[in-house]
Amino acid sequence: MTDDVMRFFATWLFTHEAADEEIKAAIRRGMSGGPEGMSGGPDAFVDGLAAMVEEEKEKLKADLAARARGEEVASEESADPALDEIRFEVAELRGRLDTMESLLETILRKVGG
Amino acid sequence: MASRSVVITGVIVGQLVGQLPAARFGLAPAHVRRAAWARGLRRSFERLGPAFIKLGQLISVRPDEFSAELVAEMQRMQDAVPPLPAEAIRAVIRSEFAAEPEDLFETFDNKPLAAASIAQVHRATLASPYRPVWGEVLPAGAEVVVKVVRPGAAESILGDVAIVRRLAERMAGTRLARRFDPVGLVDEFSSTVDRELDLRQEGRFADRFAFDFRDDARVQAPRIVWTRSTGKVLTMEFITGWRLSDLEIAREAGVDCKGLAIHGATAFMRQVFVYGRYHADLHPANIFVTPDNTIAYLDFGIVGYLTPEERMNITQVMAALIYRDPDRALRYSEKLGVHVPPEHVEPVRRGLGALLDGDVRPDGTRDFAHFGLGFLKLLGEHGVAIPSGYGLLIKSLATVEGVARALYPEIDIVETAQPFTTRILARAMGDPVRLRERMPAAVRAALRELVV
Secondary structure, three states: OHHHHHHHHHHHHHHHHHHHHHHHHHHHHHHHOHHHHOOOOHHHHHHHHHHHHHHHHHHHHHHHHHHHOOOOOOOOOOOOHHHHHHHHHHHHHHHHHHHHHHHHHHHHHHHHO | OHHHHHHHHHHHHHHHHHOOOOOHHHOOOHHHHHHHHHHHHHHHHHHHOHHHHHHHHHHHOOOOOOOHHHHHHHHOOOOOOOOOOHHHHHHHHHHHHOOOHHHHEEEEEEEEEEEOOOEEEEEEEEOOOEOOOOOOOEOOOOEEEEEEEOOOHHHHHHHHHHHHHHHHHHHOOOHHHOOOOHHHHHHHHHHHHHHHHOHHHHHHHHHHHHHHOOOOOOEEOOOEOHHHOOOOEEEEEOOOOEEHHHHHHHHHOOOOHHHHHHHHHHHHHHHHHHHOEEEOOOOHHHEEEOOOOOEEEOOOOOEEEOOHHHHHHHHHHHHHHHOOOHHHHHHHHHHOOOOOOHHHHHHHHHHHHHHHHOOEOOOOOEOHHHHHHHHHHHHHHOOOOOOHHHHHHHHHHHHHHHHHHHHOOOOOHHHHHHHHHHHHHHHHHOOHHHHHHHHHHHHHHHHHHHHO
16 A cells, blocks of 8 residues: 555656656747747647746745745735626616706706797 | 619719729729729719718728728728818707707817718817716816717718618629628628717717726726717717827827837737627727827727627637647637638638748738738638628727837737737636536546556
8 A cells, every 4th residue: 555655656756747847848938939939839829828827836936935024915806897897887877867867858948948 | 762872873883984094994904903993982982971981981891801902992981071060060969958058068169179971079178077987077177079970961871871772682693792792781881880870879888998998097988978968969078199190299298109009909809808899990090199108999989799709719719820820720710600611621721821820020020910811811712701790800900900000010919919818718728617528538638648
C-alpha cells in the first residue's frame, strides 16, 4: 500500500513536471505573440491562453505577497449585475413614465386650448 | 403614386444615361463601367430624397451582396440636405407638445445645428433640472440638442418604400437579382427605416448604452431628456468635442488619441462580444473625442443585435483570425449560417488560410478590413449566401478599425482583440453545460497522453 501511494505521488510528480515544461514553453510562445510569434492554428490559442494565465498567476503572487505584508489588496469584485439590471429597468420605467406624464400634459393643453 | 414611380424611374434612367460617356457606351473595361453605373445610381439616390438616401446607406454596408464599386460609391452618399425653415420644425414641436419651444425650454435656437434626410437638429437649454435614466442629473440651463423628424419625411419615405418594394418584386428572378435578394433587402431596409422614424427607439438604445458602459468613464453617450421627447422629437445632452476630421486640434488640446483608439476598439468589441448589441452605424460623424479624454458615441439610429449563441460563435471566428486558424473560422461561421457546400470547403479553406497569412501591413500590424472583406468576397466567389447580420458585423468591425486608425494609424486591431476574445473563450470553458459536453473527450485525450 505504501509503495502504491509512493508510486501514485511519483506519477503525479512526473506528469506535473512534464506538464510544467510544456506549459512553460506555451507561455514563452504566447508571450512572444504577434503574427511572427505564433505558429497559428488551434495550438496558438492554447499558447495565448497560457500567457494570459501566467499574467494572472503573477498578479495572484503579488496579491498574496502584499497580503502577507499586511497591505490592503484591491478587490476586482463588482456590484451584483442582476441588481444593477433591476436598477436599470426601474430607471427605464421612470423614463417611460416621464414621457407619459409629458404626453398627458400635452393632451391637457390641447383640451384646454 | 403612379406619377412618383415615373419620377423615380425617370431620375434613375436619366442619371444612368448621363454616365454613358464615362462608361464609353459600354465599351470600357468592366470595373470602369461598374464605377460609372454606381456613380449614376448614387447621384439619382441623392436626388430622390430620404428613402433612397437611406437605401444607399444600407447598400454601403453590404459588401457581401453588391460590387465593390457600388459599395464605395454609396459610402460617399451625402446625407446633408438644405435645412428646413425654423418655422416648419417649430410646427412639429408645437404639434407634439401643444406648446411653443420657448415654453418647453429655457432657450431654443432657431438656427439648425445640422440637417439630414430624416431629421433636423437644433440647440436648446433646459428650463429645469432633469434626472436621466442613467447618469448624473442634467442641471437647469444645461445645453441640449433637439432632434426633430422633418415634417412629411415619414409619409414620403413609407410611400417610396412601397414603390421600391414593387420594383424589387419585379426585379426578383431577373438576371439583375442574381447576387442578392431584392425583396429581402427592401424588407430589411423597411424595418431599419421604421426604427429610425421613431426617435424613442434611438433614445432607449442610448440609455442602454450608457448603462452598459457605466463602469467605463472613458466612454459616453448623450443622456436623454424623456419629458421633452416623443416619437418625432428627441431631446438629448449636447456633447462638445472634436470629430475625427479635426484630430489635429484635439491632439494640440492634449487628447490622448492612441489611448482612445485602443479604448474605442475595445469598447466596440465589448458591445459585440459581451452585450450582443452594438452601434451599427459608426462613421466619423457619429464619434467625438472630448476635451476630458473620452469617446462619445452619437446617433444610435442603426443598431445590431446578437443572441448569446451568435455572440459566442462570433467570438470564436475572431479568435480564429487572431490565432490564424482557418478550420475554427469555418466551423463557427457555419454555425452562424454561412453554409459552404462540401465541394467548396477545401478551396474556401485554402483561400481563407491565404487571407489569414496575408493580412499583415508593411508596418507589421494586422489588417482586419483586408481579412473581413476578403472573406466575404471569397464566399461570394464560391456562391455562398451570407446572412445579413454576418455581413453587417464584419463591415462594422472593418469600420471600427478604420475609425481607430484615424485616431492612431499604428493600431493593430487584431492584437487589441486578442486578450479580449481569449478571456471570453477561457470564461466560456468553465460553463457547466460545455464542461459536461466536452469533459469525456478531454479525459480520453488526457488518458491517451498518459498511456502513450
